[in-house]
Amino acid sequence: MRTIQLQGVSFPVSAICLGTAYFGSRDSEALSREELNYYYDCGGRFLNTAHEYGYGASEQVIGRWLRDRGNRSEMVITTKGGEDDTKPSATAMRREELLEDADVSLGRLAIDCIDFFLLHIDDPDVPVAEILDTLRGLQKAGKIRHYGCSNWSVERMEEADAYADAHGIERFVMHEIEWNLSRRNTVNRGWFVKWLDEDYIAWHERTKMPVAAYSPMAMGVFSKYAAAGNFDTCSLYQRKFYESDFNRRMAEKLMVLARETGYSIVELQIGYLCSQPRGFADFPIVGSSKLAQLQESLRGTDCHFTQDMLDYLQEE
Numbered sequence: 617m618r619t620i621q622l623q624g625v626s627f628p629v630s631a632i633c634l635g636t637a638y639f640g641s642r643d644s645e646a647l648s649r650e651e652l653n654y655y656y657d658c659g660g661r662f663l664n665t666a667h668e669y670g671y672g673a674s675e676q677v678i679g680r681w682l683r684d685r686g687n688r689s690e691m692v693i694t695t696k697g698g699e700d701d702t703k704p705s706a707t708a709m710r711r712e713e714l715l716e717d718a719d720v721s722l723g724r725l726a727i728d729c730i731d732f733f734l735l736h737i738d739d740p741d742v743p744v745a746e747i748l749d750t751l752r753g754l755q756k757a758g759k760i761r762h763y764g765c766s767n768w769s770v771e772r773m774e775e776a777d778a779y780a781d782a783h784g785i786e787r788f789v790m791h792e793i794e795w796n797l798s799r800r801n802t803v804n805r806g807w808f809v810k811w812l813d814e815d816y817i818a819w820h821e822r823t824k825m826p827v828a829a830y831s832p833m834a835m836g837v838f839s840k841y842a843a844a845g846n847f848d849t850c851s852l853y854q855r856k857f858y859e860s861d862f863n864r865r866m867a868e869k870l871m872v873l874a875r876e877t878g879y880s881i882v883e884l885q886i887g888y889l890c891s892q893p894r895g896f897a898d899f900p901i902v903g904s905s906k907l908a909q910l911q912e913s914l915r916g917t918d919c920h921f922t923q924d925m926l927d928y929l930q931e932e
């Protein structure tokens with residue numbers, strides 16, 4: 617698999633990151649290992665998990681897999697903390713809580729150091745000074761290599777960058793946020809900020825901060841639309857957030873492009889994110905509930921978008 621370079625990071629990362637949110641919970645450990653092995657055999661070396669996924673099950677499955685394969689030194693591991701996993705969507709971003717999350721994640725993953733430790737959400741009531749000093753402390757203690765954020769607003773990232781610069785410490789090295797070809801119906805959905813819209817893109821262009829694109833396939837709604845000709849087979853949750861005229865038109869465009877290019881709808885969605893002509897690096901974090909889905913997603917790295925293809929999908 618191709619690798620890419622992230623600003624401020626000395627080692628390369630795989631162009632596609634493996635999402636593991638359901639490992640050991642919705643998806644059995646056997647299926648999770650099948651996906652980990654397949655991804656690894658394709659050259660993938662970049663995993664994304666979180667302290668709260670499956671109440672720790674995802675990190676534990678990864679930890680056991682790393683131990684059994686003996687390949688920890690080859691893998692780049694991102695985990696996320698700062699969320700209270702006994703109360704999903706509740707923040708836990710005070711110093712003691714972040715320190716505890718990092719220690720618990722290190723224990724579950726059975727590793728000495730986390731490559732990327734991200735703040736899963738934000739709690740604007742906690743000053744960036746406290747958060748960054750805590751992250752810097754973890755870095756100095758050798759428990760994390762780099763840190764970043766997820767679902768943060770531009771304003772808070774700006775505050776964090778200003779604090780980092782004023783104190784000569786590392787800025788966030790990535791921002792993990794939803795990015796795909798859909799447009800969500802609801803902007804304010806609890807602790808999720810929103811998807812990577814034009815305001816975020818402009819900010820990332822300016823700062824060059826890399827983007828980790830989660831839900832790159834909008835949870836599969838375009839595939840479901842293409843198979844059924846409508847959104848009826850999507851879950852109620854997916855319909856609430858994604859059923860709209862804009863997304864219907866996007867699904868139809870993807871179907872046209874798939875017929876014309878021979879790429880599948882999934883390959884096109886991954887190829888779109890891997891071909892962004894932007895001033896910042898980005899990579900998709902792919903999710904799947906079957907091995908065959910992962911196999912198709914990884915083929916997306918071979919889907920190269922021309923400017924015409926980008927224009928076609930982006931025109932209103």
Ligand SMILES: NC(=O)c1ccc[n+]([C@@H]2O[C@H](COP(=O)([O-])OP(=O)(O)OC[C@H]3O[C@@H](n4cnc5c(N)ncnc54)[C@H](OP(=O)(O)O)[C@@H]3O)[C@@H](O)[C@H]2O)c1
Nearest residue numbers: 635636637830831832833834835836839901903905909912
């Ligand atoms: N930082 C955050 O707040 C945050 C939030 C969400 C996710 N994430 C990260 O991002 C990862 C991916 O998120 P996601 O699961 O929402 O992403 P996604 O890749 O957009 O959606 C995955 C879903 O798309 C469908 N799909 C995938 N491949 C397919 C194929 N070949 N054919 C048809 N359908 C296909 C499947 O739906 P079905 O199962 O219905 O078939 C699959 O479960 C997570 O594991 C996690 O690591 C982070």
